[in-house]
Amino acid sequence: MISKVSQPRLKGFRFPRFVISYAVWAYHRFALSLRDVEDFLAERGVIVSYESIRVWCQRFGAQVAASIRRDRPAPTDKWHLDEVVISIRGQKHWLWRAVDANGDVLEILVQARRNAHAAKRFLRKLVQRWGAPRVIVTDKLRSYGVAVRDLCPSVEHRSHKGLNNRSVASHRHTRRREKIMGRFKSSRQAQRFLSVHDQTATLFRPKRHRLSAISYRHSRTDAFSLWNDYAAEMTA
Known part of the structure; x- marks a missing residue:
């Protein structure tokens, strides 16, 4: 207690x-x-x-x-990356999230874009914090391929929608909290809240x-x- x-x-x-x-x-x-x-x-x-x-x-x-x-112990060497749309004041934003093979959240980043620049920014933040993994699994978004080739070309990149269920499932708790909070009010608020929420979940789930x-x-x-x-x- x-x-x-x-x-x-x-x-x-x-x-x-x-x-x-x-x-x-x-x-x-x-x-x-x-x-x-x-x-x-x-x-x-x-x-x-x-x-x-x-x-x-x-x-x-x-x-x-x-x-x-x-x-936290070091993450596994296989990461799952995914992005999901969230609405902030009527505007589309994208929540980028990375989890390891155990389903533990490594990092999240709220951005206004879903392109190669946004994917590079997210992957760079991940690699700076945890180092490069052995395998990165993503969906079919081509921006991931650009980011992996430019930032960590030695990493194996698997792009397949059906292989990324672990990362997709990690968004469920976010959707639940988003509904309770009546949507996020700003990208800064979403980033601040989810950064704490995901780490707490790693400890207590x-x-x-x-x-x-x-x-x-x-x-x-x-x-x-x-x-x-x-x-x-x-x-x-």
């Missing part, structure tokens, strides 16, 4: 650190709105407005996500169908322990 052990208070915040970390965890772990999290906290005797929760999630969510990404009940409980306990450690690292 989220720890209630006494921790140093965050300067400028009147609520204990564990309350703030719990709110950030609940918002990104479950399909909840900010007002839902406000009600969760009110039931536990913590009276705080949803606007304060919004500030907490924006300010500390990125710090926790960076800590999760820092401590350990492919339960592949684990025994005991293994899953151990994994969940480890995830809570890590979250408490990351909450202790948060800085105002």
Whole structure:
């Protein structure tokens, strides 16, 4: 569970650190709105407005996500890349997402274009963070081929719609949250939210169908322990 052990208070915040970390965890772990999290906290005797929760999630969510990404094991050498359209203020934008062979999200990037320049920008960001993989699997979008040839020509590129189901399936949680939030308000908001949301999912969704009940409980306990450690690292 989220720890209630006494921790140093965050300067400028009147609520204990564990309350703030719990709110950030609940918002990104479950399909909840900010007002839902406000009600969760009110039931536990913590009276705080949803606007304060919004500030907490924006300010500390990125710090926790960076800590999760820092401590993650190296990804597999086979990546799946895919892009999906999202509507922001009536305009089409594209959410580019990369996952490894285990289905763990490596990176996301919201862009206004779906062309070779956008594909290169996304792949460059991926390679700078994780290094080059052995295999990249994509759909039939030709922009991927241009990006792979220019940035990592030694990587095997498999372009086939039917091979990329793992990446396509990773968009389901995004669609669910997009509906609850009434669509994203800006590309910056979408990038900020999904960067935290996907890393939280990596920590707290350990492919339960592949684990025994005991293994899953151990994994969940480890995830809570890590979250408490990351909450202790948060800085105002």
